[in-house]
Amino acid sequence: MQTCIKPEPSVLDEKDKKGETMSGRVIVITSGKGGVGKTTTNANIGTALAKAGNKVVMIDTDLGLRNLDLLLGLENRIVYTIVDVVEERCKLKQALVKDKKNPNLCLLAAAQTRDKTAVTEEQLKNICEELKKDFDFILVDCPAGIEQGFQNAVAGASEAIVVTTPEMSAVRDADRIIGLLESKEEIKSYKLLINRVRPNLIKSNDMMSVEDVVEILSAPLIGIIPEDTGIITSTNKGEPIVNDEKSLAGKAYQNVAKRITGEDVPFLNLEEDTGVMAKVKKFFSGLMGKEK
Amino acid sequence: MNENIFTNLYNKVLGFFRQTDKEENAKDIACNRLRVVLMQDRTNLTPELMERMRKELIELLSKYVEMDKEALELNLEQDGDQMALMLSIPVLRARNEEEIEAELAKEDAEKEEVQEASDDADTEHADEETGDKDTVAVTEEEDEAVQEDDKSADVKVTAKEENLSPDDTEKSKK
Structure with missing residues (x-):
């Protein structure tokens, strides 16, 4: 039934304690609604995981509307796509595009000229199984909607990250997605990532807070990402924002990656005062901390 | 000219205070609307079905207590x-x-009537004692909410609605 929430929210962490990283973990990143930041999330979590030394492959399953390559700045390097693999025009390994900076990071691009029917659930499952042997993490970028594209993307995954924003329509769609994920046996756990959080609007009671969304969806939380104009520039440059040390959103994504690997990282305090006095105070408290 | 400026100012000041005065903010409205819509999404219970369930519960419970x-x-x-x-x-x-007891006896009589009318209706309800009425009624109500194709349950409910609350019949099946 849609309403009952799975009781084991911490499968993500348990797996790691057992040290089963030899066989990769397949995580689908999904949302239902479009434009909430699935692809951005995928690019950033993937990059952060790879930076931490994991072997990561990202699969773009948004056939016909691919964008993950753009966010990673890899659009000019794509030779073969997932459809070429499925239709046996190349080997799986040939189709993997290596990241510019990080050799641990690969992309299996979607075909831009085909639609969602070009790949079946079974084929995607097989690809995931194959990639599990060589990678620690397989991140599947899911298209918007709940049709075949979603079914395909979910087919090979055993974990899910549901991306939403504190907006009514996004939360409603996330609820629908959670219902669908619960009906899937293969999905062992799912977690919620709340994107584009705007502390000022929440403070003035004009926007739902993170707590509101978590309570309404009653799903375990894996990340809170603040709204950040840096995302726009980072997309334009084809460089995920986690590479920007100064960015708050980048830091938040880094923390998500750490939580995925089982680290217990507290959520960022987004309502931090950024005034001059606060900075001075922070500076001094930092000095005090070092003296200890 | 001057008057205009003053009325403008007055309205602006008034508007400012009104804004801070409003009881419900955008966040609360969003939360409440969302809760209602998600309940409907999750349960397939539309507001009409909820209203119907409410009426049926009133009928059921009125047998035991007098309520508002x-x-x-x-x-x-x-x-x-x-x-x-x-x-x-x-x-x-x-x-x-x-x-x-009078209410229950009255209901038993109705039940038997209905039973005779639809001869092949489930027999287990007929020979049940008054003590079990509670559970019987609950199953009926669930049947109503979830599936509309159970004919025997439909008949019972409409019959009751006619007899007990003649003013509430606008939503009944007929």
């Missing part, structure tokens, strides 16, 4: 992971034994 029918509240609420059907009944007066 207008004030009976029925809401789906979420309590953590658990979905709950919350029923709040303001009781005006407890019925005495004779009243309850």
